Amino acid sequence: MLHVRVITPADLSDAVVRIAVEDEGVANVIRLPGVAYSPAGDCVEFDVAREGANTVLSRLQALGLKETGSISIEEVDLSISDAAAEAVEAAPGDPEDAVVWEELAARTAAETRLTWSYLVFLVLAVQIASIGALLDQPILIVGAMVLGPDFGPVAALCFGVLQRDLRLVGAAVRTLLVGFAVAIAVTLVFAYGSYLIGWIEPSMLDDRPLTSFIIHPDRWSFVVAVLAGVAGILSMTARKSSTLVGVFISVTTVPAIGNLAVAIPLRHWEEVGASAIQLGANLAGLLLAGIATLAVQRFLWAHPDTPLQRLARALPGSVSGGRA
Template sequence: MRLVQLTVPTGKRETVLGALEDRGIDYVVTDEESRREYTAVVYFPLPSPAVEPVLDELQEAGIDEDAYTVVVDAETVVSRRFEALREEYENGDVETDRISRQELQAEAESLTPTFSVYTVMTVISAVVATAGLLLDSPAVVVGSMVIAPLIGPALGASVGSVIDDEELFTESVFYQIVGVAVAIAAAAVFAWLVRMTNVVPPGLDITAVGEISERLAPDLLSLAIALGAGIAGIISIATGTSVALVGVMIAAALIPPAAAAGIAIAWGQPTAAIGSTALVLVNVLSVNLAGLLTLWYVGYRPENLFSLGETEQRVRRRIVGLAAIVFVFALFLGGITYASYVSATFEENAREEVELVLSEEEFAQYQLLEFEVVMDDEYPFVSPEQVVVTIGGPPDEAPPALADTLRERINQHSDDQVAVEVRYVNVIEGNGEASRDG
């Protein structure tokens, strides 16, 4: 429910009040004496879905932006006429749950801080995310998402496109470009300082850190996160619900990958930064694409109906353009996903081959102790480089046929030759217990 406070220009009092009477809207009028161009201030309650059509009708009656209009939340309205309005406008579909176009525009603008605050908060969130990734701490990474100020620009571009506010669209796009660049740069500088001052162990292999490696070789599931974040973000502000948690989700799609890219750059591994940088870009584009589609679906249109055709064409062009770019990035992520699938399949098949070989009667006295597949560093399309098999057996000389057999059987499952290292560990059993002597 909303309470609308509207200033009535001179000569428009009867027109405005007549429009409210025609719609069956309760109102209260007070005379205005502070300025000569306004004769009264009218107050009236409305169901949320009625705000936009009523304000549009009043604007057609002569209430322009020079006269101020205030729309605030109303907790309770007791009125039979109001209940009739509610039954008229609230019919349970998606469009009746959304806020008015005017409120949406104000909400989108309020979510974007000033440029200096936006830049500082982006730097802080990127630094915190970088620390969290290097510490391999999911909790710290989540904390970086909470403070990231990305939701406003991420959704503002979609809002500006749909309601024909090019100033909001341009500002939001600019903020997004700056935000991505600043986040990666801040992460790179901070990671370089950490590395040079030996805050982290010298020689740290960033590809061995779980929180980092998963973002250096992203897959198609990351695209689903970004699309979901964009849809959830738009629905949150369009229905007037809290956007705090959705802001965290959008930040989850942008800040950690940007920090991972900065870390890879600081470690002198630009190829490793390709996957995470691509992930940041595709997530930004996906959030905007999902926002555009969702806003148009729930019924938001420009204020001026004469510009509807032009705006619709512009929105369509932007949707097609974004979809095309996202599709290209999706192919790239699909390639990474396929490479990961091939590697996982190879690892599973290689382990099965080792177990089958050791189950043969000839090698029955040997047992598999450890199995490891070492991946190369050709990010983002990593592939198996070496297989390390640790085998336990009696303290006798290991049969050379075992190593040869394992190498042959394992490489049957790979198009490229994979190095196979077989390590033997003497297992001495006594008093019902086994001990290793390697």
């Protein structure tokens, strides 16, 4: 469940309480008159089932509380309450599949921030990938994939396109482009310096049977990216962060950038083009799959009585069909 704390002007307090009390997915409603100082007003708290949170939050925002008060949400790790259990049972859908759109909006917005830590992680990932390409070491390529932080802005871009939020789209594109440009530039400088002092040479990119997939983009590169995009969005919306590791390992964006950065100073121009195509195929697959997955999720939560959802609720062990 989610715990919601609302700071509301006194004249809207009754409306806030009414919204909470009337919703069958809400439990444990508390009203504390006059306890808030900044902004001044009342405090109303309650627990709401994740799968019912979107409706409640929409009604609260319609009261203008973003401007006149505040709405804070936090995850409830443990709730020992029959009333809370009944609220979860009454809410449509399953908590594990619920997408709280305001939560996702905040999370994706955070992923678009062009921070030093984001740049450092991306540079390190691309450097490791470039070394893996030069040494033909798949383990280094996998390590670079796991380290790369670029899926966050991709997910934000998908959400921004779905919401038609041009500001979010622009921020996500900026973070991706600047991050890729910085990582390529830094890796290129180090690669050129290594070439000048004799640490690397063009022949190191001639025969690489173990990592040649980086420079051979094909239909499967796109298919894998699509599957990874679906899995990545689902892992974010279902709050299963461990699944994202598998997504990172499936996507060849960072290895493609690393290979491109070392191919330039070593004058392997055909590999520069192949790496760019690999990068484009992966990004296209991620974006198309991510947008489609979010669109399907939004449709399903807007239409809880589709045949697929009725079947899911009827299965043994489902929330509304009875707990296992």
